[in-house]
Amino acid sequence: MRVGGDGVPEWSRVYETGAETRVVDALAAEDGVVLVGADRAPWGDDSTARFVGVAANGTERFQTSRADSTRIVAATGSGESATVATTNYLEPNASSDVWTVDFPEAAAGTPLDAEAAPTSNESVYRGQALGFEAPNASADTLNLVAVPGEYDDFQRHVERRVCVGDDDRAVVDSATLAPGTYAVETPDGEVLAVDDGELTAASDNETAAFEVVRQALRVGTESTFVDAASGDANATVTVATERTNYSVYVSADRFRGDAAGADALRDAFADTPGFAGVERVGGRAVARVDLGPAHEVSPSDGFHRWNQRFSLSADALDAGLYRLRVASVDTRDGGAVATTRLVVGKSTAEPLNVTLENESLTVPVGNESSTNVTVAGLSEGVGAMSMSARRAGDPAVSLQANVDIDADRGEGSGSWSDREATASAAAFGGNTSDGTVTVGELEVSARERTVSVDGNETNTVTFGLDWVVSEDGTPYAIPDEQAFTVTVTNETAPQDGAS
Incomplete structure (x- = not known):
């Protein structure tokens, strides 16, 4: 941003880096500045340090980066180079590093091209x-x-x-x-x-x-895990937003592996309606898909939103856990960016073996009960995993899933209604032993205000692994879901024949 002497901004720009970058410093340079930033790391602590040269009129003059950087705590330099200090404060023993980066020769800069022409009252x-x-x-x-x-x-x-x-x-x-x-x-x-x-x-x-x-964007996949080894390698992505004719950039970052390159993206989207080729944006390869009349449109659950779907051939990607980043071409700088996960499995080995410590659970009203989840066949440990459970009908018990492995990051979610309940949990950056590992637990609770039973009543909970990848990021073959019985007891309810 450049601000005039009267305090009014003369220009304010967003510079595409191909990632979610947070600016941490600005270095003075001849006729401009150098922005110093770091990417948000989707899978772990390591990030990418980025440097963007900006001229006094707001045009971008150069970009350069350094991968595998930790948190930037200080930077100094000029328009030719910078010395940067970083620290890894998340490890038990914090470590620091100092390094220097030379900037490329600055170009003249390209002014903005108009993407939309406003009209009054529109x-x-x-x-x-x-x-x-x-x-x-x-x-x-x-x-x-x-x-x-x-x-x-x-x-x-x-x-x-x-x-x-x-x-x-x-x-x-x-x-x-x-x-x-x-x-x-x-x-x-x-x-x-x-x-x-x-x-x-x-x-x-x-x-x-x-x-x-603002163009709000929400994306998801019809199935997170795609078993390319089974011959059904199509992955369907759903995009929900207010527009129906616009273009998106799609990129794929792999957990513990390289991002999908131009050739892989070109093969993956070759048969996708609206595929307009592979471009390079912010230093990364992206597939451009023009969404429009060729794509199925249906009302979304959001106000004035529409769902549109496009498919890609997951078989063109290396086996792995991917973070798909979908960005509207002309509004991504304004926040129209969303991500979802895709796991591409290609294993022909036997599926993992999953056992629940208790094949059935008994839960008194007002209490909870849990069972451990153990996975066998982990030849290369667990690098990341997700598991989930669901319930339909009465008794309306609540569910909670917990992945409890040595990992950098975990997450969980769930929902409850009298008709159904769901629970899921995931962990990333795992470091486990090989073979058989107790990976977490599944908990069932019968809350007094939501569960009403006379005597004993039963229901069925369906549980399964959504996906599991090894420590090098390779997905295992996943077994089928399994069901177990939950019995809810109410010791205070009147019993038949009681006087």
Whole structure:
């Protein structure tokens, strides 16, 4: 961001790095700065340090990076190189490192290209580069003014001072604008209407303004685990958002392995409708998919949202646990990015053997009962895993799954209603022994306010491993789900024949 002498920003930009990067420092350079940042590490502690050279006019001049870096605590340097201090504070014995990186020769920088042309009383999406044309402009700058809505607690003010080029055009990066209503004014305060980007005199404020809205993106897979060895190698990704005609970038980062490269992505998406090729964005290979009429559209459970689906051939990817990153091409800088998991299994070995310590559980009302989960056949230990359970109908017991292995990170989720209950748990960065390992437990509880039984009643819980990968990231073959019986007892309920 560059701020003028009157405190009004002249430009504010987001720079694509191909990852979720947090800026931790800025180094002064000739005619600009160098941004120092670190990627959010999806699988563990190691990250990638990134350096972005920015000119005084906001254009990007270079990017470089260093992989396998830990947390950056200090940086110093110039426009030619930087010395960086890092520390790994999560280990039992903290360690530090100091290293130097040379920057590439700075390029002239490429200005923003417009991605959308606003029109008064209509909406554009946050993150799009907004193009304006002012053929009758009498000044070399225009003001982008934030207009308060009915429930906004701020005064009308100049949000951005926009430079008009010699060709009478201006481009505004909307990624750093807050969602809301905006209008364009001359330096003298004359309000301008906009029609497909072209600015003309307006009759009043209300008819001149346009709205910047956020594109929310949510993604998931129909099945996290795809067994490519079985011959069914298609993975289906569902994208939920407010738009139905737009493009996305898809990348795949592998747990304890290399990210999917250009050739693998090209093969994986070769038969995907709307596949527009593989590009390189922020230093990483991404597949571009144009979502539109060729894709199935259905209403989502969100307000004014739509589900669209596309498939890829998982067989083209190496076996492993992947983090799929889906980003809207023109609004990703504004936050339209989401991730989901995909596990590609190719093992032809015998499935793992899973046993529950108790093949059935008895749970008194107001109490809980649990059983250990043991997995055998782990030839290379556990690097990451997920397991889940579900229940339908009465008695409406609650479920909780816990993965309890030596791991860097864990997560869990669950849901409950009188009709059904679910529970899942996962762990990442595991370090276990080989062979047979007790990996966690499954707990069943019968809460007094949600379970009502007379005497003893039974239900069935279905349990299974969702996926398990070895310490080098290779998925094991997964056994079928298994069911076990839960008996809920109520010792205080009246018994038949009692007087």
